Amino acid sequence: MDTLPFLAHGFAAALTPQNLLFALIGSVLGTLVGVLPGLGPTSGIAILLPLTAFLPPAPAIIMLAAIYYGAMYGGSTTAILVNIPGEVASVVTTLDGYQMARQGRAGPALAIAAISSFVAGTLGLVGLTFFAPPLADVALRIGPPEYFGLVVLSFSVVVSLSGPSLLKGLSAAALGALVALVGLDPMSGVRRFTYGTTTLLGGIDFIAVIIGLFAITEVLLSVEASTPAVSLAPLGKLMPPWSELRRCIATMLRATGVGFVLGLLPGCTPGAISFISYDIEKRSSKTPERFGHGAIEGVAAPEGANNATTSAGFVPLFALGIPATPALAVLLSGLMIYGLQPGPLLFEKQPQFVWTVIASMYVGNVMLLILNLPLVGLWARLVKVPYAVMAPLILIFSVIGAFSVRNSFVDVGMALAFGVIGYVMVKLGYPTAPLVLALILTPMLESALRQSLSMAHGSALVFVQRPLALVLIAVGLALTAWSLLARRRT
Amino acid sequence: MEGRRAELLAGVVLAVLGALSLVEALRLRDDWQGARLMPGALGVVLVALALGHLISRAPAVAPAWPAAVGRARVAALLVGLVGYVVVLPLAGFLASTAVFVLALLRALRGGGWTRSLALTVLIAAGCDLVFRRWLGMPLP
Numbered sequence: 001m002d003t004l005p006f007l008a009h010g011f012a013a014a015l016t017p018q019n020l021l022f023a024l025i026g027s028v029l030g031t032l033v034g035v036l037p038g039l040g041p042t043s044g045i046a047i048l049l050p051l052t053a054f055l056p057p058a059p060a061i062i063m064l065a066a067i068y069y070g071a072m073y074g075g076s077t078t079a080i081l082v083n084i085p086g087e088v089a090s091v092v093t094t095l096d097g098y099q100m101a102r103q104g105r106a107g108p109a110l111a112i113a114a115i116s117s118f119v120a121g122t123l124g125l126v127g128l129t130f131f132a133p134p135l136a137d138v139a140l141r142i143g144p145p146e147y148f149g150l151v152v153l154s155f156s157v158v159v160s161l162s163g164p165s166l167l168k169g170l171s172a173a174a175l176g177a178l179v180a181l182v183g184l185d186p187m188s189g190v191r192r193f194t195y196g197t198t199t200l201l202g203g204i205d206f207i208a209v210i211i212g213l214f215a216i217t218e219v220l221l222s223v224e225a226s227t228p229a230v231s232l233a234p235l236g237k238l239m240p241p242w243s244e245l246r247r248c249i250a251t252m253l254r255a256t257g258v259g260f261v262l263g264l265l266p267g268c269t270p271g272a273i274s275f276i277s278y279d280i281e282k283r284s285s286k287t288p289e290r291f292g293h294g295a296i297e298g299v300a301a302p303e304g305a306n307n308a309t310t311s312a313g314f315v316p317l318f319a320l321g322i323p324a325t326p327a328l329a330v331l332l333s334g335l336m337i338y339g340l341q342p343g344p345l346l347f348e349k350q351p352q353f354v355w356t357v358i359a360s361m362y363v364g365n366v367m368l369l370i371l372n373l374p375l376v377g378l379w380a381r382l383v384k385v386p387y388a389v390m391a392p393l394i395l396i397f398s399v400i401g402a403f404s405v406r407n408s409f410v411d412v413g414m415a416l417a418f419g420v421i422g423y424v425m426v427k428l429g430y431p432t433a434p435l436v437l438a439l440i441l442t443p444m445l446e447s448a449l450r451q452s453l454s455m456a457h458g459s460a461l462v463f464v465q466r467p468l469a470l471v472l473i474a475v476g477l478a479l480t481a482w483s484l485l486a487r488r489r490t
Numbered sequence: 491m492e493g494r495r496a497e498l499l500a501g502v503v504l505a506v507l508g509a510l511s512l513v514e515a516l517r518l519r520d521d522w523q524g525a526r527l528m529p530g531a532l533g534v535v536l537v538a539l540a541l542g543h544l545i546s547r548a549p550a551v552a553p554a555w556p557a558a559v560g561r562a563r564v565a566a567l568l569v570g571l572v573g574y575v576v577v578l579p580l581a582g583f584l585a586s587t588a589v590f591v592l593a594l595l596r597a598l599r600g601g602g603w604t605r606s607l608a609l610t611v612l613i614a615a616g617c618d619l620v621f622r623r624w625l626g627m628p629l630p
Contacts, residue, residue, distance in 0.1 A: 047625070047626070164551075165548070165551075167539065167542050167543065167546065167548075170539055171500070171504055171539045171543070174504070174532065174535050174536050174539055175507070177528075177532055177535075178507060178511060178532055178536070181511075181528055181529060181532065185518075185520075185525040187524070187525070188520055188524055188525045190518055190519070190520065190525050192514060192518065192525070192529060193510075193514055193529075216571075219567070220564050220567060220568070223563050223564060223567050223598070224556045224560040224561075224563055224564045225556070225560065386599065387598070388594075388595055388598035388599030389595070389599070389609060389613075391594060391598060392590065392591045392594045392595065392613060393613060395571060395574075395590075395594070396587060396590075396591070396613070396617055399574070399575060399578070400617070400621050400627065400629065403627075403629065404627055407627075407628050409575065409578075409579060412575050413575065416568075416571060416572065416575065420568065423564070427553050427554050427555055428496055428500065428553050429551050429553070429554075430500075442528075446527075446528045449527070450523070450524070450527060453523050454523075458523050
């Protein structure tokens with residue numbers, strides 16, 4: 001087993017002052033990118049990619065990778081404090097994290113987000129260290145029918161996110177699916193729902209929708225009530241009590257497993273995986289009714305899952321040269337700039353580089369925990385900032401965030417429109433989470449479905465003939481039926 | 491009664507969206523396993539959900555609309571926000587942001603002008619420094 005000596009050499013290189021410095025810079029920048037809504041890791045890495053040109057390959061990639069996983073840590077902060085997900089993967093964190101903040105428990109929510117991110121991120125790295133090549137080989141065997149099965153499985157989450165009315169939850173999901181269809185058809189390239197305009201050709205951007213549904217809606221709700229939505233109660237303890245931490249251990253391990261396994265599959269985004277992890281946690285809880293009302297496991301699960309996903313994404317990237325997410329695609333271009341061709345031979349031809357980057361990710365995770373835990377008190381105090389000051393800040397960040405996606409005021413207009421839609425949905429009792437989930441899953445569903453039908457010459461039997469696809473579809477349908485029965489009982 | 495009316499309205503909106511989706515599916519020049527598949531299937535789902543709303547017998551929950559004062563505050567904020575977005579490309583980020591922040595601070599906080607102006611300068615100049623100058627965002 002050559003892994004441990006290689007890893008030891010990697011640590012020796014990762015702990016040199018230069019590599020440590022760039023891991024630290026990347027971690028800090030990543031946290032900032034995650035905190036700021038609209039500025040995601042993809043654009044963060046893309047902006048900084050030219051600046052790394054003067055660096056040798058290892059410190060450059062160490063810094064860019066740290067921005068990626070640092071953004072996953074930072075994304076939870078604004079999700080918990082002001083109901084604005086800094087990152088797509090943090091959307092589901094708002095469900096319980098923001099409720100905890102409103103109950104005066106912002107500190108424990110932020111702390112568990114950091115701890116869960118650290119645990120899952122580090123365990124994910126262990127998986128990356130020891131199983132990268134064989135796992136990548138398995139992931140490569142997953143074809144469009146199996147992806148379709150996975151998306152069907154993911155869609156079963158809609159039922160448990162629907163709140164009191166299933167009809168309203170399904171309607172919200174259908175609205176999200178409709179929004180996802182706007183733009184160019186992913187396979188044939190024909191225009192859909194663009195009505196002769198060119199502004200809608202690129203589709204309705206996901207970030208603009210999230211900013212509208214969460215940030216702008218939240219400000220409208222708070223302004224209407226003329227009272228701050230956050231708690232006026234004393235902040236209390238900043239760390240969660242041991243009893244809660246103990247309860248979250250199993251949650252973090254489950255989230256790591258879900259995040260790592262699904263994160264190996266290209267196209268399975270951290271956003272979708274965090275929803276699945278949340279749903280699994282809710283289903284396995286003895287008190288699922290606490291979820292959505294400030295359950296600490298509801299923060300630990302998605303935050304753990306999205307960080308495990310981040311680590312897992314490096315498996316197909318390094319072992320096969322396949323980027324699992326857009327951010328990793330930009331990172332891949334960074335590798336290629338340096339003449340490094342990811343793939344099965346990377347571990348053989350460039351062992352020093354690969355193991356230095358992997359070792360630096362362990363170090364980066366520790367840095368992020370050290371950076372984030374002491375900052376919990378500072379961040380938590382943000383909820384005490386008067387709402388009259390917070391509201392303009394949230395709205396300005398929203399406008400900048402929506403604009404920064406494509407440097408277009410059309411996206412800002414979309415964010416405003418979805419702010420109003422979100423406000424009306426809340427007032428009429430329609431949940432917004434199924435809309436977001438459907439917006440994430442519909443493009444994956446459409447591509448997988450149509451590719452499957454195409455490869456089977458139009459026969460839907462392909463989903464029955466492929467055992468794994470059949471199992472995933474059956475499990476998805478069974479979970480949906482289980483959720484429907486559970487709803488009927490309660 | 492108000493809750494039932496809201497559900498009927500939601501049903502009509504969903505029916506319209508479903509019809510639009512079906513029309514779009516028919517408009518596309520492709521087969522039903524190609525580009526027409528998703529708009530067509532979603533159109534059927536939306537129409538089914540619309541029917542669900544229209545014939546639902548479940549007790550309807552009344553919408554939680556705010557009182558007149560609350561409605562006025564929401565409307566004023568939306569008008570201000572739309573105005574800010576319209577003026578931003580014309581007046582530039584710093585000036586339009588400063589006016590927007592000052593207006594919002596005065597409306598939400600009241601109190602002394604000195605404090606409002608100080609906060610306005612801090613927020614507008616701070617955002618300009620971070621986003622436009624440090625991060626190099628192409629804000630107007």
